[in-house]
Each structure stands twice: as C-alpha cells, then as structure tokens.
Amino acid sequence: MAMLHIVNKSPFERVAFDSCLAHASAGDAILMIEDAVVGAVAGSSFSGKVKAAMADKSVYVLGPDLAARGLEGKAMEGVTIVDYAGFVDLTANNDTTQSWL
C-alpha cells in the first residue's frame, strides 16, 4: 500500500515537512509543492533529511513552483522534477494520498 505524501510548507518555517518524513514508510512517494519546494535545494541545512528519505522512498518536486521561486536547476540529485501532469500521475499511481498542510 504505497502512499503519496504531499507537503506544501517550507521546512525552515514549519514542522510539517519533518513530520511528513517521520511518518512516511518505505516505498512511499513524497512530493514537494508550493513553499515546500525550497526543501529540494541542494546544500541546505535540510537537504540531509531529504537525502536520507531517498534511501527507501521516492522524492519529487513540482517544477513550476521551483521555477517561480528562482530555484530551477538547484534541486539536489535524486529528486525527480515533475509538472502538473506528473502530479496527477503520482496521485493516480499511489493507493492513497496524504496532504501535510
């Protein structure tokens, strides 16, 4: 039972992203959207936690939100950039979806 976790809050401002990572299971997918996309940037103080999650989970980031914040091309290796169609595919390909608001 794979679950898609959608997180939309900056990890530097709220604990939602941390909580999401703490509750996601192996085989789950994590998608960063809106202000959470800042968590995808390489070399930040949060990047280690995302990297650790990648050991047994797949991690995605919504490209248009990354571009809006001037962060296109700064996503760390191993994070898959998706567009809105990719977002839909993720929700369709996982059994359940949980939004970490």
Place this chain on the structure above:
Amino acid sequence: MSTKNFLFVNRKAPYGTVYALESLEVVLISAAFEQNVSLAFIDDGVYQITKGQNSKGIGMKNFSPTYRALGDYDITKLYVSTESLAERGLTVDDLMELTYEDADDDYAEKPSIILVNREEMAAMMAEQEVILSF
C-alpha cells in the same frame, strides 16, 4: 509630516502565501509618504529576492521585478541575513542585483543589498522606530 525609521522584516517565501506581496505593497505606500524605509530579509524571506523567478507555470504574477524599483523610491538599504542564505544552500550570487542611484554621488549606481550576520541584524533593528513584520 514627521519622518520615522521604518523597518519591514520579511520572513516568508513568495507565492505560497500572500505575505511577501502584501509587504511589498505596504513598503511602496510608506515610501510614497517619504518615510525612511529599510527592508530586512530573514529566514524564508530571502527567497523573495532570488534571481530568475519564473511564475508562468503557477499562473501567478511574478512580482520580483518590483524589488528592482525600490531604488527609485529611495529605499536603498536591503539587509539580508547571511545565516539564512547559508542554511538554505544559497549565496548572494543567487539573489537579484538590486541597486540604487546615489544622488549625493553624481547618481552612481550602488548596491542596495547589505549582507549582515545575526548580531549586525539585531543591532540594525535596535535603531528602528517602527518595525513591521511579514
């Protein structure tokens, strides 16, 4: 009208919430009333002035070019937290080049961004008369 030292503290990323845009609008209004306005970018606020913002994909107006007009409004001091940049894997090279023309120096173009550490930021805050946080 008396002139006061105003500081706008920006701590949120743009687009995800409306704080950044609201702050910018109030900044422009207060500058139109000829107040002495400075801006601080701390925490996620540093994302407001990253270069290369392209919001076409999310269907929202890219308001980052407006920060480049701040010099015209005589807003020439934009304090940016070095710790906040570093924590986010960013450097000053990831920020827009924001400048103003110095009327007292034959309109020479000068940088508006002032990189400061926490201690310097706190000292700068202590000198303000009105602080508005967004």
Place this chain on the structure above:
Amino acid sequence: MALEVGGKSIALDEEGYLENLSDWTPEVAEALANAEDVTLTSEHWEILNFLREYYEEYQIAPAVRVLTKAVGKRLGADKGNSKYLYSLFPYGPGKQACKYAGLPKPTGCV
C-alpha cells in the same frame, strides 16, 4: 463599466481603469482620454509611453514622486516637475496618466 472601442467592448473597473491590462491599445488610450474630454497630444504620449515602459520593466505603476523624478532624468528637468505633469494631466499625473496608459492605479496613490 465598459468602453466601446472599434466595435469592441472594453471592461473597466469602477474608477475607469482597465479590468484587463492586455486590452490596451493606443485607440483605447484615445477613447479613455476622450471620455474625460482630453485630446492626447505628443506631450501626453511621451508620458504614457514612459509609464508603459516602466510598468513593463518593474511591474508597477510608479508613485507620482517617482514618476516625476524619472521623467526628469529621461526627458529633462523642464518636464520632470509636477507643474508640467499636472498641466498635461490635471486630475493627477499618477491617476490620470496611468489610466490612459492602461496601467493599474498606482500603489499608494493619493
């Protein structure tokens, strides 16, 4: 509110500014001015073009003080003063000129 220009209906807000900035054409500017009994001259157009360029670059309509200073720098001190700008746009260079230029009302406009 709406304005008829060349057989097309242009939506305006309650203060007469364009609802959709993309509706703007020089003909729309002429019609907006004519509706207020103003005939646009080359002097008006100099300011309107300047405003449109400013908006294109910075995504805002400049405050009057900023407009005055910027016009002075670009077009000379004889035009960069409120007396000259008010002679062209007696309802206020910010409000009136921005309206004809198809810009939003300036932020902080009083």
